Amino acid sequence: MKLYSSIGPNPRVILTLLKEGNIDIPIQEVDLLGGENRREPYTSINPGGQLPALELDSGLVIAEVLAVGQYLDATHGAGLFGEGEQLAETLMWYQRVQLEIIEPMANSFRYGPGLETFKDRMHCIPEAAPGLAEKAKGGLKWLDGLIAGREWIIPDRYSFVDLYAYCLIDFFAKFGQPLDGAPNVEALLARVGQRPAAQATA
């Protein structure tokens, strides 16, 4: 098994998961800023051109942070997804956080402050950037209300969803997407940030 990794928030999700689960696997760095991920041979490894990707011993390559995370978690018992009802609950909250907050936030960044970097890498919609930032803000407020009084996003257990939200929001917050109006989310993410695994990948 080999992990293709790089700088950036999605690779950090998996690097942090590895620390949480004390998982030790070979890691090959890909030069994201130099565009190595948008050229062969990497585009044959992951035709999405994104990082991270996990090459299994069978030769199958798993991309997308959700899939890489779930597989590593299940095979190494990191306990961040769970099984049965817990797995379903993790997938549900992942989707909520991804669709209501992270995707609009990430696309607002790619179509706005990050446009120079991303315009030749994907279809960008610059006119959508302000609206997407507003949408992400609405999503954060919605999540803030839902998690009031909770320690973690899924009640009573630290999960992949907390780790994912932390790594992505922590990254985009540096580019003008603050957490004002979402104090519960802010406090929750600060708790994730204090974990040794998050500090090891900061």
Place this chain on the structure above:
Amino acid sequence: MKLYSSIGPNPRVILTLLKEGNIDIPIQEVDLLGGENRREPYTSINPGGQLPALELDSGLVIAEVLAVGQYLDATHGAGLFGEGEQLAETLMWYQRVQLEIIEPMANSFRYGPGLETFKDRMHCIPEAAPGLAEKAKGGLKWLDGLIAGREWIIPDRYSFVDLYAYCLIDFFAKFGQPLDGAPNVEALLARVGQRPAAQATA
């Protein structure tokens, strides 16, 4: 176990999965057009306000089509997700299809032809509608190249991803998002549409 369902493409994904797996569970209809899903008591059942949702015997409610589908599949052996490497592969392709095609297509619909229905239900970004339709078109072309020569999206097995892509694209195609330029996808979706399960929910 009880499924909350309604008209619409996402509920259809789960209704079709039930048919594929010969799964028989109680179904409660929610009046989507009447907005019953945006009012109590439904918003306490699923604070996302969307359909479908699955209430488990434990009292836990699972929302989001990915999570509902994976749970029903795993507990009833429908075989549309698989386990281990296959589950990771299914999650990966689901994310690719969702993020590159379905989400931009769905949002282009909600912010464009569907704006009157959706403007009071979610944060809409009308100025993004044309760009999102273009993005979805690019995603369809990308997928079209990747699946050339394949029977299904994941090589050699019919999966949840085919079923999901079929139900969503079939719905949005009726609202001005045609499949021109993606003949492999068009042929693949036609194969899904010929399956008895898809015909039973048409």
